[in-house]
Structure formats: structure tokens, C-alpha cells
Amino acid sequence: MIELKGLTKTYGKGSKSTTALSDLNLNIRKGEIFGVIGHSGAGKSTLIRCINLLERPTAGEVWVDGINLTSLNKIDLQQQRRKIGMIFQHFNLLSSATVYDNVAFPLKLVNTPKAAMDRKVKEMLALVGLEDHSNKYPAQLSGGQKQRVGIARALASDPNVLLCDEATSALDPQTTDSILKLLLDINEKYNLTIVLITHEMHVIQNICDQVAVIHQGGIVEQGPVTEVFLKPQHAITRDFMMRDHEVGIALEETALASADVSLQTDGSSKLVKISFLGNKTYEAILSRTVRKTGVDFAILQGTISTIKQVPYGQLTVRFEGQSDEINLTIKELMDQGLDVEVLR
Ligand SMILES: Nc1ncnc2c1ncn2[C@@H]1O[C@H](COP(=O)(O)OP(=O)(O)OP(=O)(O)O)[C@@H](O)[C@H]1O
Numbered sequence: 001m002i003e004l005k006g007l008t009k010t011y012g013k014g015s016k017s018t019t020a021l022s023d024l025n026l027n028i029r030k031g032e033i034f035g036v037i038g039h040s041g042a043g044k045s046t047l048i049r050c051i052n053l054l055e056r057p058t059a060g061e062v063w064v065d066g067i068n069l070t071s072l073n074k075i076d077l078q079q080q081r082r083k084i085g086m087i088f089q090h091f092n093l094l095s096s097a098t099v100y101d102n103v104a105f106p107l108k109l110v111n112t113p114k115a116a117m118d119r120k121v122k123e124m125l126a127l128v129g130l131e132d133h134s135n136k137y138p139a140q141l142s143g144g145q146k147q148r149v150g151i152a153r154a155l156a157s158d159p160n161v162l163l164c165d166e167a168t169s170a171l172d173p174q175t176t177d178s179i180l181k182l183l184l185d186i187n188e189k190y191n192l193t194i195v196l197i198t199h200e201m202h203v204i205q206n207i208c209d210q211v212a213v214i215h216q217g218g219i220v221e222q223g224p225v226t227e228v229f230l231k232p233q234h235a236i237t238r239d240f241m242m243r244d245h246e247v248g249i250a251l252e253e254t255a256l257a258s259a260d261v262s263l264q265t266d267g268s269s270k271l272v273k274i275s276f277l278g279n280k281t282y283e284a285i286l287s288r289t290v291r292k293t294g295v296d297f298a299i300l301q302g303t304i305s306t307i308k309q310v311p312y313g314q315l316t317v318r319f320e321g322q323s324d325e326i327n328l329t330i331k332e333l334m335d336q337g338l339d340v341e342v343l344r
Contacts, residue, residue, distance in 0.1 A: 002051060003028075008060050033210075086163040167196065274316075276313040297317045
């Protein structure tokens with residue numbers, strides 16, 4: 001659906017130039033919610049603005065729906081851009097226009113007949129739950145309501161793709177969640193491809209199918225959110241996880257220290273991290289297994305949460321017993337579909 005090939009963007013020239021994106025490649029499938037996460041200055045805004053060519057890449061190609069946007073002339077590009085909606089951190093609404101006129105704006109630009117425009121605007125306002133606010137001005141709305149207008153406006157032209165540029169960064173946590181829920185509903189209802197950039201892991205965790213981690217203008221890690229979330233490989237990804245789970249990480253460090261003590265006393269213990277996904281999170285797999293193998297365990301740290309409404313759990317556990325019994329326990333857990341990482 002969206003393919004970025006060798007994307008490079010350099011701002012400025014000579015010694016004062018900054019390379020924001022460097023030979024970046026990315027593939028986004030139709031109907032996916034694809035999140036790009038990165039620290040400030042990593043290149044997120046540049047990347048998302050290159051997808052609809054609000055920013056022209058210095059080199060590389062942008063393909064959307066089988067069309068190479070970078071090869072189009074101005075008129076053809078304008079036409080293709082209508083199929084790519086965009087929402088922004090600070091909403092970018094017309095302050096002197098009503099909610100109705102803000103949503104109608106892209107339809108007026110292409111001379112949509114009045115009756116069709118009225119139908120579409122009302123449909124979009126109902127979709128975002130603002131049908132009773134159509135005569136208000138942006139200044140009379142809350143942040144979440146302003147973003148809902150932004151979403152209604154972006155969807156009014158029936159786009160195939162919605163780009164979200166830090167769309168919830170200016171909102172409080174509760175409003176953020178309601179906007180994320182709306183994006184998820186829209187994705188499901190219209191099979192709309194959504195690309196979002198963010199610096200917040202919980203945004204990715206809430207609604208994304210796939211995630212790419214961007215650092216210094218390149219993608220350093222990418223994959224299904226469940227995989228990247230449960231087994232972060234790159235230091236930058238781990239850093240993001242740590243910010244969201246600081247307490248858990250601190251406890252894990254304590255657990256590692258306690259394992260050292262235990263190892264010094266009897267030698268037959270192992271510290272492991274067990275990850276559960278889906279319904280397995282709620283099953284009594286661990287207790288069933290240790291009852292069978294005769295191993296004791298101490299739980300040193302644990303989390304249960306959800307990734308895009310799928311439950312997952314992570315436990316840091318110290319097994320104690322004969323070393324062959326411990327190894328058998330680990331094997332049995334893995335055979336039952338749990339992910340087990342031996343920490344020490
Ligand atoms: N118009 C510009 N002119 C010059 N340099 C720019 C311009 N826009 C971005 N940059 C530089 O490109 C790099 C990437 O910036 P970009 O805004 O894409 O990062 P970001 O990940 O979106 O950061 P943030 O989260 O802070 O918005 C930075 O070093 C930035 O200073």
C-alpha cells in the first residue's frame with residue numbers, strides 16, 4: 001500500500017545541512033495501523049510529511065497504492081493527495097470557520113455539489129460524535145473535540161490513507177484514549193490504512209498492528225507490535241519500553257540481584273522471564289507445570305497489560321530445584337507456547 005524506497009531528506013546545503021532521513025525503506029500494508037516511534041529529532045515528522053510530499057525527499061521514491069508520487073507532476077500529485085488524509089498535533093483548523101465549514105472545506109475545494117457536500121459533512125460529524133456542534137467555532141471546543149473535527153475533515157474526501165502527525169500529543173491521557181479508540185473504529189469500519197508517528201509507547205501499544213523504531217533518520221527495528229514489545233532488540237526500543245515500565249525494570253534489577261544471592265547459596269536456581277500472550281495469559285500453565293516437575297518458584301516481578309486489546313503478561317521468576325528439573329520446567333513451558341528467556 002505504501003512503500004518508501006531509499007528515502008533521504010537533507011535540509012539546507014553545505015556545512016549547515018542536516019540529514020533528517022537517510023536511505024530509509026519501509027513497507028506498509030493496506031488496512032494496517034502502522035506506528036513510527038522515535039525520540040525528538042529522529043526524523044518522524046519529516047518521514048510522515050514525505051509520504052504525501054508535503055516535504056519533498058532529496059532522494060528516493062514514495063509509492064502509494066501502486067503510484068510513484070515522486071514522479072508525478074503538480075496536478076496529478078494534487079489529485080493523488082486527496083486520497084491521503086492528514087491530522088496534526090495542533091489540529092490546524094480554520095479558526096474563523098465553523099465546525100461544519102471546517103469539515104466542508106476539502107469538499108468545497110473540489111466543487112462538490114451542495115447536497116452531496118451536506119450529506120458528507122453530516123455523515124462525518126456523526127462518525128466523530130459532533131453532530132450537535134456543527135455551528136460552533138474551534139475556540140468553543142475542547143482539544144479532543146478539535147481533533148475530532150480534524151479527523152472528520154481528513155476523512156471527508158474518502159481517503160485510502162490517514163496520516164497522523166503526533167495527533168494525540170497535545171491531549172490529556174483520557175482524551176488521548178478516546179481519540180485512539182475512534183481511530184481504531186475508523187480503521188475497522190473503512191479498512192483505512194493509518195500511519196501515525198509518536199514518541200509515546202502506549203499509543204503504539206493501544207492501537208498499532210506494526211511498529212517501526214526510527215533513530216537518526218533510519219529504521220533500527222520493525223515488526224508486529226506484540227513481537228517488538230515483548231522482545232525489544234535495539235537499545236532505543238528498550239529505552240522506550242523502560243520509560244513506560246520504569247517500576248517494572250527497577251524490580252527486575254532487584255530480582256537479578258536476588259538471583260545472585262540465591263546462586264551463591266545453593267547453585268541450583270535460574271532466573272527467567274516468562275512472556276504470555278493472548279488467552280494463555282489467564283491460564284494456570286506455570287502452576288500446573290511446576291507441580292509436575294517438582295520445582296519451586298518465587299515471583300519477583302510481574303505485569304499484565306494489553307497490546308491492541310490482546311492480553312499479555314510478563315513474569316520474572318526464580319526457579320529453585322535440581323538443575324535437570326529446572327531445565328525440564330523451562331522446556332515444558334516453551335512446549336506450551338510460552339516464551340521463556342533465561343536471564344541468569
Ligand atoms: N525545515 C527544516 N530545516 C532544517 N532542519 C530541519 C527542518 N525540519 C527538521 N529539521 C531537522 O531534521 C531532523 C529531524 O527532524 P524531525 O522534525 O523530522 O524530527 P522528529 O522526530 O519529528 O522530532 P520531534 O519529535 O521533535 O518533532 C532534526 O535534526 C531537525 O532539526
